[in-house]
Amino acid sequence: MPSHDHLQTRICLIGAAIVLILLISAAASASDTGQPGWDPEVAAMIAEVSESELYATTADLQAFGTRAIGTDGNTEAAAYLHDRLRAIPELEVEYQGGDRRNVVATLPGSGQNADTFVVVGAHYDSTATDPKNAPGATDNAAGVAIVLELARIMSSQTFDRTIAFALWNAEEAGRHGSRDYARRAAADDREILLYLNYDSTAYDPENRSVVTVLADARAAGVARAMAQYPARYGIDVTLVSESGVPISDHVSFREQGYPVVMMHAPRPGWPMHTPDDTIDYVSFPYARKSAQLGLAVLAEVACLNGTVTGDEAQVSASRTAVAVFPHLIADLERLTRPPLRGIPTGSSGCPDMQGL
Numbered sequence: 001m002p003s004h005d006h007l008q009t010r011i012c013l014i015g016a017a018i019v020l021i022l023l024i025s026a027a028a029s030a031s032d033t034g035q036p037g038w039d040p041e042v043a044a045m046i047a048e049v050s051e052s053e054l055y056a057t058t059a060d061l062q063a064f065g066t067r068a069i070g071t072d073g074n075t076e077a078a079a080y081l082h083d084r085l086r087a088i089p090e091l092e093v094e095y096q097g098g099d100r101r102n103v104v105a106t107l108p109g110s111g112q113n114a115d116t117f118v119v120v121g122a123h124y125d126s127t128a129t130d131p132k133n134a135p136g137a138t139d140n141a142a143g144v145a146i147v148l149e150l151a152r153i154m155s156s157q158t159f160d161r162t163i164a165f166a167l168w169n170a171e172e173a174g175r176h177g178s179r180d181y182a183r184r185a186a187a188d189d190r191e192i193l194l195y196l197n198y199d200s201t202a203y204d205p206e207n208r209s210v211v212t213v214l215a216d217a218r219a220a221g222v223a224r225a226m227a228q229y230p231a232r233y234g235i236d237v238t239l240v241s242e243s244g245v246p247i248s249d250h251v252s253f254r255e256q257g258y259p260v261v262m263m264h265a266p267r268p269g270w271p272m273h274t275p276d277d278t279i280d281y282v283s284f285p286y287a288r289k290s291a292q293l294g295l296a297v298l299a300e301v302a303c304l305n306g307t308v309t310g311d312e313a314q315v316s317a318s319r320t321a322v323a324v325f326p327h328l329i330a331d332l333e334r335l336t337r338p339p340l341r342g343i344p345t346g347s348s349g350c351p352d353m354q355g356l
């Protein structure tokens with residue numbers, strides 16, 4: 001049995017050890033949050049992105065056998081997606097584009113900038129040499145799964161700007177769905193700050209975790225800002241910029257003058273457009289990282305919690321966002337079609353899009 005002195009010494013040592021542990025953990029959490037622009041609510045949403053959700057949606061879509069335009073599977077998949085989005089109470093869901101049968105869910109903005117939009121989309125139709133057998137798992141059920149997962153997570157938050165989660169039809173037949181939407185948006189003078197496209201973003205047979213980012217000049221600032229997210233939020237991906245111009249739904253928005261960013265795997269999935277494009281070829285860890293990256297982009301551009309006033313922490317977080325996004329703000333101000341107009345400054349705590 002230890003003497004009284006020994007006991008005191010032990011208590012002191014234990015106390016010192018506890019203090020040391022607390023100091024170490026405080027230092028560790030400081031390094032987690034030490035990245036400029038780090039936002040705890042964005043980090044919490046990023047942590048929520050679930051591989052099992054992505055898997056379940058991809059499996060459901062593959063189970064239709066085909067989603068090629070003109071098949072029953074295409075119509076049934078649209079109804080399935082409509083139901084999935086309708087199950088999220090915060091969203092307004094519609095079939096858009098008449099026969100094109102896009103499925104579009106809107107999360108209304110909560111503040112002064114609610115008439116400006118951020119759109120994220122993926123096509124749900126598939127194709128193959130035999131249109132009756134077109135499982136389309138990498139192209140593009142997994143992309144649709146990502147958009148649904150973003151809708152599920154982001155709908156629990158409020159954003160100053162309106163976010164549209166769009167699932168396009170007939171991309172494989174000539175981008176008919178997204179072309180219809182983008183043309184109507186331009187005809188209505190709708191202000192879309194960014195269109196973010198997911199197509200074939202989940203094929204990574206060598207586990208390289210390289211994400212190719214294609215951005216046009218109008219969205220170059222977004223792409224530059226995206227380059228900071230992997231380090232800021234601990235997303236283990238390498239970003240490379242795309243020099244070619246893969247054709248997908250982002251082209252429909254670019255044709256109308258809107259800023260676009262597309263993410264995809266660095267090379268096309270080999271089973272693409274064949275009956276072999278099954279879920280076995282989908283890398284869900286990689287799909288999860290793509291979803292996390294897109295979530296960070298959307299949260300920043302749509303201005304998370306932008307309308308909350310009187311909260312110093314949130315206002316200062318938004319100020320940081322402005323500092324991180326000077327090119328984005330300038331590019332959008334100058335190049336978005338139609339020109340941004342009448343967006344109030346200051347009181348919302350959002351990046352104010354003016355005077356920067």
Ligand SMILES: [Zn+2]
Pocket residue numbers: 123139140171199200248
């Ligand atoms: Zn595709």
